[in-house]
Amino acid sequence: MEPVETLLAAHRAYLLGWNVGIAGGSDLVTYRSDVRHATLNGVLRVSGRTPDNALAEARERLDGVPRIWWAGPDSDAGTADGLVALGAVPIANLPIMTMEVDRVAPVPTPVGFRIAETTDMDKFVPAYGRVSGIPAEEMATAIAREKAFAGDGTVIRLAGRFDDGPVAGTAVAWLSHGLLTLYFVGTQPEHRRRGVGAAMTVAAIDLARERGVGTVALTSSEVGKPLYGRLGFRTVGTFQLLSF
Template identity: 70%
Template structure:
């Protein structure tokens, strides 16, 4: 099982793949995609600068876009509370979860759903945008950033489709640093509670294992944590997400 430091490095490398802004630095790595969605612009860690110094610099770099601050185990102790004292707002706490891929639980694919890799970015992005909160006006920019994605790993995009071609579930599997990290795992609202999310997660893990990964990682929303636990994921840390 890879270390938590490796898991966090893989997470940073995926989000850096969206960056078209100024390069960050090890003490305050930032990424800026210009997509109007907070998760796709942000700060990844703080190591060295005081919260006041870091906040001033982050606001300068990310002025004009919605943004998020990922305060995790790789940030200096007290960072989150220091940022809140300076006016940042905590919006969520998300567990960092991992599992050994050999322990993947079997999950049936719902009848009438086919899960496969896709390169139809227009349909794929529109589907995950609807679930993740990217506004319709931001979909074209997100598609262009997906096309230009440039990270030190491999992106696998999986879509679950009905027989008529409609995408009902999505997942992005990021192979980097010897593990797979999952993003944009989601089911269209009218298709939920049918096992699609669990099935597409399982499919992504199976594909990653076939390509040599031994560990899987993700950050979970409260709604999805129980599903990931049933698949074998367990918490190993936590992100506190702040807006600023």
């Protein structure tokens, strides 16, 4: 299993692929997509900076867009508490989960469901955007940013469909730092409770195995955590998310 530091580095590399702003040095790493959706703008790491100093600079870099602060295991101890004392608002605690690809629990594929790599961003982005809460008025910008994505790794976008219907499930597989990290795993509301999310996750795990990658990682919501636990993922750390 890869060390947590490697998982966090891969996570930073993915989100920096969206960046059109100032990334900064290792003491304060930020990314800015200019999509008005908090997850796509934020702070990824702070080290050796006082909370008030880091917060002031982060607000300047990310002025004008919704944003979040990922306070993770590689940020200075006490970062989240220091930010809260300065007015940042806790949003959620997200478990960081990993699994070795040869330990995935088998799951049935929904009848008629097919998963394939896609390059059609005009259909793929609105599908995951609908599930992720990206506002409709921001979709054109999100599509443009996805098309221009340029991270330190390889991104593979998987779309699942029932027969020849529209996109029902999505997953972004990010190959970086010797592992595969998952993003935007989602199911359209009208297709939930049919095993789509599990099928999309397993398809990405199969992709990792085919490419000789031994570890898959993701950051889960509390809602998704039971599903990933059933598949074989285990929690190795936590992100504290804050708005500021």
